[in-house]
Amino acid sequence: xxxxxxxxxxxxxxxxxxxxxxxxxxxxxxxxxxxxxxxxxxxxxxxxxxxxxxxxxxxxxxxxxxxxxxxxxxxxxxxxxxxxxxxxxxxxxxxxxxxxxxxxxxxxxxxxxxxxxxxxxxxxxxxxxxxxxxxxxxxxxxxxxxxxxxxxxxxxxxxxxxxxxxxxxxxxxxxxxxxxxxxxxxxxxxxxxxxxxxxxxxxxxxxxxxxxxxxxxxxxxxxxxxxxxxxxxxxxxxxxxxxxxxxxxxxxxxxxxxxxxxxxxxxxxxxxxxxxxxxxxxxxxxxxxxxxxxxxxxxxxxxxxxxxxxxxxxxxxxxxxxxxxxxxxxxxxxxxxxxxxxxxxxxxxxxxxxxxxxxxxxxxx
Amino acid sequence: xxxxxxxxxxxxxxxxxxxxxxxxxxxxxxxxxxxxxxxxxxxxxxxxxxxxxxxxxxxxxxxxxxxxxxxxxxxxxxxxxxxxxxxxxxxxxxxxxxxxxxxxxxxxxxxxxxxxxxxxxxxxxxxxxxxxxxxxxxxxxxxxxxxxxxxxxxxxxxxxxxxxxxxxxxxxxxxxxxxxxxxxxxxxxxxxxxxxxxxxxxxxxxxxxxxxxxxxxxxxxxxxxxxxxxxxxxxxxxxxxxxxxxxxxxxxxxxxxxxxxxxxxxxxxxxxxxxxxxxxxxxxxxxxxx
Amino acid sequence: xxxxxxxxxxxxxxxxxxxxxxxxxxxxxxxxxxxxxxxxxxxxxxxxxxxxxxxxxxxxxxxxxxxxxxxxxxxxxxxxxxxxxxxxxxxxxxxxxxxxxxxxxxxxxxxxxxxxxxxxxxxxxxxxxxxxxxxxxxxxxxxxxxxxxxxxxxxxxxxxxxxxxxxxxxxxxxxxxxxxxxxxxxxxxxxxxxxxxxxxxxxxxxxxxxxxxxxxxxxxxxxxxxxxxxxxxxxxxxxxxxxxxxxxxxxxxxxxxxxxxxxxxxxxxxxxxxxxxxxxxxxxxxxxxxxxxxxxx
Numbered sequence: 029x030x031x032x033x034x035x036x037x038x039x040x041x042x043x044x045x046x047x048x049x050x051x052x053x054x055x056x057x058x059x060x061x062x063x064x065x066x067x068x069x070x071x072x073x074x075x076x077x078x079x080x081x082x083x084x085x086x087x088x089x090x091x092x093x094x095x096x097x098x099x100x101x102x103x104x105x106x107x108x109x110x111x112x113x114x115x116x117x118x119x120x121x122x123x124x125x126x127x128x129x130x131x132x133x134x135x136x137x138x139x140x141x142x143x144x145x146x147x148x149x150x151x152x153x154x155x156x157x158x159x160x161x162x163x164x165x166x167x168x169x170x171x172x173x174x175x176x177x178x179x180x181x182x183x184x185x186x187x188x189x190x191x192x193x194x195x196x197x198x199x200x201x202x203x204x205x206x207x208x209x210x211x212x213x214x215x216x217x218x219x220x221x222x223x224x225x226x227x228x229x230x231x232x233x234x235x236x237x238x239x240x241x242x243x244x245x246x247x248x249x250x251x252x253x254x255x256x257x258x259x260x261x262x263x264x265x266x267x268x269x270x271x272x273x274x275x276x277x278x279x280x281x282x283x284x285x286x287x288x289x290x291x292x293x294x295x296x297x298x299x300x301x302x303x304x305x306x307x308x309x310x311x312x313x314x315x316x317x318x319x320x321x322x323x324x325x326x327x328x329x330x331x332x333x334x335x336x337x338x339x340x341x342x343x344x345x346x347x348x349x350x351x352x353x354x355x356x357x358x359x360x361x362x363x364x365x366x367x368x369x370x371x372x373x374x375x376x377x378x379x380x381x382x383x384x385x386x387x388x389x390x391x392x393x
Numbered sequence: 394x395x396x397x398x399x400x401x402x403x404x405x406x407x408x409x410x411x412x413x414x415x416x417x418x419x420x421x422x423x424x425x426x427x428x429x430x431x432x433x434x435x436x437x438x439x440x441x442x443x444x445x446x447x448x449x450x451x452x453x454x455x456x457x458x459x460x461x462x463x464x465x466x467x468x469x470x471x472x473x474x475x476x477x478x479x480x481x482x483x484x485x486x487x488x489x490x491x492x493x494x495x496x497x498x499x500x501x502x503x504x505x506x507x508x509x510x511x512x513x514x515x516x517x518x519x520x521x522x523x524x525x526x527x528x529x530x531x532x533x534x535x536x537x538x539x540x541x542x543x544x545x546x547x548x549x550x551x552x553x554x555x556x557x558x559x560x561x562x563x564x565x566x567x568x569x570x571x572x573x574x575x576x577x578x579x580x581x582x583x584x585x586x587x588x589x590x591x592x593x594x595x596x597x598x599x600x601x602x603x604x605x606x607x608x609x610x611x612x613x614x615x616x617x618x619x620x621x622x623x624x625x626x627x628x629x630x631x632x633x634x635x636x637x638x639x640x641x642x643x644x645x646x647x648x649x650x651x652x653x654x655x656x657x658x659x660x661x662x663x664x665x666x667x668x669x670x671x672x673x674x675x676x677x678x679x680x681x682x683x
Numbered sequence: 684x685x686x687x688x689x690x691x692x693x694x695x696x697x698x699x700x701x702x703x704x705x706x707x708x709x710x711x712x713x714x715x716x717x718x719x720x721x722x723x724x725x726x727x728x729x730x731x732x733x734x735x736x737x738x739x740x741x742x743x744x745x746x747x748x749x750x751x752x753x754x755x756x757x758x759x760x761x762x763x764x765x766x767x768x769x770x771x772x773x774x775x776x777x778x779x780x781x782x783x784x785x786x787x788x789x790x791x792x793x794x795x796x797x798x799x800x801x802x803x804x805x806x807x808x809x810x811x812x813x814x815x816x817x818x819x820x821x822x823x824x825x826x827x828x829x830x831x832x833x834x835x836x837x838x839x840x841x842x843x844x845x846x847x848x849x850x851x852x853x854x855x856x857x858x859x860x861x862x863x864x865x866x867x868x869x870x871x872x873x874x875x876x877x878x879x880x881x882x883x884x885x886x887x888x889x890x891x892x893x894x895x896x897x898x899x900x901x902x903x904x905x906x907x908x909x910x911x912x913x914x915x916x917x918x919x920x921x922x923x924x925x926x927x928x929x930x931x932x933x934x935x936x937x938x939x940x941x942x943x944x945x946x947x948x949x950x951x952x953x954x955x956x957x958x959x960x961x962x963x964x965x966x967x968x969x970x971x972x973x974x975x976x977x978x979x980x
Contacts, residue, residue, distance in 0.1 A: 081873050100399065102879035114874035119890035127888070128878035175874075187870075402882040403801035410794050410853055411809055417831075417850050418816040422822040428826065437826075472740050484711055497966055498715045501722075504969065505955050506911035508928045512951040513721040516728065516944055517741065527740035561718065565970050587922040618820055621913035625932055629767035634916070639914075642822045647918065651827060670818045 030093035032057045032215040033078065038087035039240075040070075040077055047073050048239045050088035052089070055217075055232060060209050061221045064226040066262070069393075071219045074236070075164035078217060079185055080104050085204055092182045093104045102132075107176035108185040111192065113168045115160035115175075122147075122156040148176045166197045173208075186218040190225065202228060223263045248302065256383060260311045266359070269317070271352040272386065273310040284310060284378075285298060286352045288334075294351065296329040298378045301393045308392060311382035313367045314346065317358035319365070320373040329376045338368045345371065408544025409527035422663065425489050429656035437652050446657035454659065462548050463665075466637065469552045470559075474612055475605070477556065478563025483593060485564070486571050493669040496568070500561035507558065514554040516540070525617060544634035551619070551635055554626055563608050570604035573595060606673065613669050617662060637660045692925020727858075729753060731951040736944050752945035756953060760946050762933035767921065769950050772930035776910055778841050779926055783848035784905040790849070792894065793900060796886050798857065799864035800872045803951075810861060817854035825918050832919060839921035847919060848909045855908075856901050859972070863897040864890065896968075903965055906974035907958050927954045 031054040042047040048070045055061045063071040074084040078089065080101035088097045096104050115124050122137045125146060126139045146155045160168055169189065176184055189205075190198045206229055209216055220226055226233050235242045235250060235258075243255035254260035260268045276283045281299035288294060289385045320330045336355075337348040340362065346357045347366045358374060366372045383392040412498075429446050431438045436499055450456050481499060502510060517523045520539040529537040540546035575595050582592045620639035627635040629644070636644075638658055646655035726739055729752050731745040739746070758768040798810045828847060829838070837843030867890070875885045916926040925933075931954045935947045962969050 076873070079873070079877060081876060100396070101873075101876045106877065108877045110870040112868050112870050112875055114868065114870035114950075115873065116875070116889050127880070131879040131884060175878075192922070236767065399881060403797045403803060403806075405795050406882070407797050407806070407809060410790060410813070410857070413806075414809075414812055414816055414852070417824065417828070418819060419812070421827040421831075422819065424827040425823050437830075439967045447883070481714060482715075484686075484707060487707060489707075489711065495711055495715060498718050500966070500970065501959065501962055502718060504860055504907060504958045506913065506928050506931075506958070508911075508913050508932050510721075510950045510954040512931065512947055513725050516948065517721060517724055519944075522736060522944070523741055527742060557718065557721065616816060620822075621928070623918075625935065628936065628964070639820070639822055642825075643918075646826055655822075656828060659820070659825070662820045663823045666818055666820050670815075674814060675817070 030129055031055060031090075032059070032092055033061070033217065035078070036088045038074075038077065039085045040073055041084065041085050046239060048077070051241060052126075053234060053241070053244065057215055058213050058231075058312040060213055060229055060231045061215075061217045061234065062226040062230035063217065063234050064221065064223055064231070064262075065242075067221055069236040070239040071236050073127055075185055075187055075217060075219045078183075079108055083237055105182040106185055107179040107181040107183075108187065109172045109176050109189045111188040111384075113160075113172040113189075115171055115190075118162055120157050120159055121152065121163070121171050123176075124160065124171060125178050128175070128179060146174045148175050150175065159349075165193050169193060169201060172203075177208075177222070182215065184214055184216040186220065188219075188220055191220070192371045205229065216305060224265065225273060227263070232343060235262060251324075252380065253391070254311070255391050257309065257311075257384050260384065264313060266314050266346065266357045268311045269310075269314065269351075269354070269356045270383070270384070271310045271312065271354055271356060273308055273352060274306060275304045275308055283365065284308075286310070289350055290334065290381040292332070294331040296331065296332065296376055296378060298329075298381070298387050300379060301383065305385065307386050309384040309386050310352075311384060312356075312376060313380065314357045314359035314379050317356070318375050318377070319360055322361065329378050330373055331376065332371050333374050335366050335368055335370060335372050338364075338366050354363060401457055425659055425663075428652060428670045429660045433652040433655060433656070435650040437653070446653040449662075450654060450657050450661070453654075455636060456634050456638075456641055458633055459638050459641040459658075460661075461613060462635060462637055463617065466548055466552055466555070466619070467613060469549070470555050470611060470616050471612045473552070474560045474563050475557050475608055476558040478608065479562040479567050479598075481560070482567035482571055485568060496565070499564055503562045505558065507619075507621035508625045509643045510554055510558045511622050514550065514557070515626050517551050518553075541627065542631055544631045547635045550625055551626055555615070555622055559612065562654065563612070566604055566608050566611075567601070570601040575599045587600070610670065610673050612668065638665075700839045711755055725948045725952055729756075729945050729952060731780060731945055733941070733943060733945060746773060752943065752949040753953075755943070755946045756934070756949035760943070761937050762925075762930045763922070763937065765939065769930050769934070771923075772925050772927045773953065775841060775920075776927040777923055779844045779848065779907045780906055783845045783852065783909050784902055785854045786845070787849045787852035787905055788898065788901045791853060791858075792860045792891075792898070793886070794853070794857040795860025795862075795864050796890055798861045800867070800869060800885075800890075801882070810857070813854050813857050815854075816851075817858065821851065821914055827916075830916065839919065839924055841924050844919055844926070845923070847915050848912065851915075854903050856905060857898055857899045859904070860894070864892065867893065899965065899968045900972040903961055903968050906961060907972075909968070910958050930954075941967055 029293060034054045035051055038048060038051040039046065042121050053061070057382045061380060063074060067191060078091075079083050080096065080099060084097060088095060089339050090096055091104055091106065115121075116127060119127065122143055126143055129139045129142065143156075145239060147156060150173060152167065152170050152174060155167055160171065163171065169192075172189065174227060183284060186205075190201050201227060205218075207209075209229070218225075218229060229249075230247050232244070233250045234244045234246055237258050243259045245252055245253075250259060251262055254263065254268070257270060271286055274285045276285070278297060281297060281305050282301055284296045286294040286296070295356070333347055333351070335347045339346040339348065343362060345360045345362055345366065347364070349356050349358070349362055360366055364372075381393075384390065385392055427439065427441070428437050430441045430443065432440070432442050432445065445648045454665055457619065485495060489495065518538070518541040520526075520537075520542060525536060525538040528538070540550045578596060578600075579592060582596055587595070619637055620637060623629055623637055623640050629636045629640045638661060641653050642658040642662065645658060720742075723859045727743070727745055728741075728749070729859070730735060730748045731739065732747065732751065735746055756768055758770050759766060760768045762769075762772070781912065794813070822886050832838045832843045835843070835846075836848060870886055871889060875889055880888065881920075912926065912930065913928045913932070917932075919930060923968050931950050934950050
């Protein structure tokens with residue numbers, strides 16, 4: 029089956045500044061692709077290129093199997109939801125939703141029917157005669173979604189649609205978008221700088237930095253096997269601990285040594301990996317460091333660590349210590365015995381760690 | 394074809410204006426510059442003959458008067474209008490209940506034509522029947538106020554009328570500026586016990602530097618362009634005592650039939666405007682690029 | 684509002700405060716008199732007879748109100764050899780101002796829309812060239828314009844003056860609309876493009892309905908500028924096509940007959956009435972235009 033969206037060797041530059049470099053992305057019907065990265069990474073530009081709102085400097089782009097590289101936005105069979113919602117301020121909600129159909133010359137009866145359908149679906153019937161200025165942020169968001177839904181396009185594009193909402197509403201709308209995706213089975217491309225949004229919504233994530241794709245994969249691939257230090261650091265909250273360490277070949281596998289400011293270095297044995305260079309950066313997710321008394325399992329290695337700070341966060345308690353010259357965070361149970369200033373025996377799950385080359389930042393295992 | 398039209402529509406819409414500006418602003422400036430380098434008199438000639446018109450210009454006593462009048466008039470007009478405007482703005486900023494009405498009164502002259510302003514002040518300053526006669530009628534028999542007909546003083550009547558017309562506008566600019574200063578800074582200063590006048594001199598006025606610049610640009614621009622006011626108030630007289638470059642240029646172009654002189658004096662005006670406006674525009678446009 | 688009057692009453696002697704307040708109001712009142720005096724003198728003089736003007740003083744009210752001067756100013760005063768008052772010239776001004784205002788506003792709106800929302804290479808250069816055009820002293824274009832109008836067969840005609848006012852008004856109208864449209868998020872244009880709307884559709888359905896405030900500001904600004912213009916009027920018109928400002932100046936400086944100050948004043952008020960009316964009715968927009976025209980950004 030042809031990809032619903034396929035981007036090959038796409039470059040985009042403004043004058044001599046390259047915004048996007050050699051982008052290759054393909055998604056299937058029903059995929060939810062999230063483009064994520066820090067601001068200025070080119071993710072919104074890429075979305076605008078997909079929409080046809082920005083011309084592409086080099087490369088090709090096809091939607092639904094048809095080449096769309098030079099096709100204008102209106103003929104791409106897409107719909108788009110914008111960060112500021114971009115509702116037409118002088119039109120009522122109903123007119124906002126039907127404007128596109130009116131421009132395309134859809135007859136009035138079909139317009140009314142589709143409007144009714146979408147309004148029911150999004151529960152915005154009571155708002156139809158209001159102007160955008162009279163709506164709350166969440167309502168505007170719904171109207172913007174309605175304007176996209178009514179189009180019934182091949183591809184939905186979302187440009188940070190939740191970033192203008194308050195925290196609570198954002199979580200609600202996130203769930204709603206996910207439900208919508210599951211119900212419609214539609215293909216979506218979604219831009220965000222929020223890695224939690226990316227993890228929760230995506231079937232496929234593209235992590236970008238400086239106009240270059242850093243990694244593309246399912247949320248679990250991205251989370252568990254980050255391709256480089258940037259992805260490791262960017263995805264996950266609290267971020268993955270990235271600890272400078274030394275390795276030595278050992279009979280059973282690799283012996284890892286982590287310096288400490290006080291006391292002897294921590295030594296851990298990794299039995300899964302071999303052939304690591306001497307200097308590595310060890311990547312451990314906070315949840316892979318646990319109370320030694322509670323966690324068992326393969327690849328488990330214990331070490332006694334001095335806890336500097338304890339941060340209770342309700343469901344979890346975070347313990348911060350100093351290892352290899354870095355702050356290292358462990359995600360512990362809420363009822364942990366950890367006390368600031370005291371030692372605690374911690375278990376490192378070496379079955380799930382990542383190794384990165386300190387010079388290039390690339391993944392080693 | 395439709396796709397081409399669709400893509401190029403913005404450029405097509407802009408094109409006529411672009412061509413018009415190129416011809417009617419920049420082309421015309423070029424034409425004037427060219428003619429200012431020729432021996433044109435009643436009709437333009439196009440053989441370049443060096444800076445002879447500029448030599449004639451700067452050796453003409455009438456131009457000397459006009460050019461120095463520009464600086465006397467410009468300096469007094471700008472400085473007094475700024476001081477007056479700022480004073481009025483600060484006075485009006487003290488929670489005046491009738492502020493709206495007072496502001497309307499201070500600003501209405503800006504809606505009038507300079508010709509109307511000139512006509513009114515010409516009548517008021519008329520020595521025979523105007524202010525002078527009125528004050529004498531009150532019993533001050535020796536009161537004289539004949540600046541309008543005194544070649545040494547006439548230029549100051551132009552200053553008075555110009556200030557009357559434009560100072561309200563400066564007030565409006567400054568008032569807007571005063572109110573755009575961050576209220577939290579002012580509150581913080583008040584909590585610190587800083588007296589009101591110090592709040593103005595140390596916080597508010599320095600924060601309005603861009604407004605001063607804008608006011609200066611607009612006023613100097615008005616001063617250089619001043620033409621109607623002089624024509625209506627003094628007609629450039631007595632003699633040519635109140636000539637400004639603008640009236641000099643007009644006289645040369647349309648009464649004396651000396652196109653070369655008209656063109657060269659227009660170019661000098663242009664350069665004065667350049668010297669003031671170009672650095673300003675440059676900085677304004679640069680800030681926007683960042 | 685800076686609210687300075689409610690600053691903490693540290694040196695709070697009540698009498699001092701009241702005295703200060705009174706001083707403030709008296710100063711504001713005196714300035715108000717300064718600004719009002721010329722208008723007052725114009726109005727009273729226009730209702731006086733010439734005899735009274737010669738014997739009375741400037742600021743006294745007319746002993747006997749007469750409309751004779753107004754009648755003369757409107758339909759009898761001499762502007763050179765013609766003695767028809769300012770009436771024909773008043774209508775000339777109307778005929779010049781209305782089309783010139785409408786055309787320059789419409790073109791400025793389209794230009795501003797392009798520059799602010801359809802950025803392309805060169806659009807900024809265009810805007811900079813336009814902006815600079817606002818500042819040139821018009822003396823520098825008078826001579827070639829006179830020749831150009833001659834070539835176009837528009838010399839001394841009302842269409843010629845309309846043409847001149849449209850051209851040299853474009854800089855400001857473009858500036859006004861550009862600054863207004865630049866504050867409208869470009870996502871609106873993008874959304875409309877995705878919805879399938881084209882260049883003019885977006886302008887007509889989305890931007891124009893949003894533009895009422897800036898249209899009012901621009902129209903008022905242009906009307907005031909064009910109505911009050913003297914330089915173009917005196918340079919490019921002939922006997923029958925002069926605008927009212929030129930006619931007023933001719934009446935005042937006419938050397939034939941007795942100097943009729945009351946007629947001068949009546950004519951001046953007539954010439955000033957349209958813009959004064961606009962100012963009184965829509966002063967807020969007038970001020971906004973003034974400040975927008977000077978504070979760029």
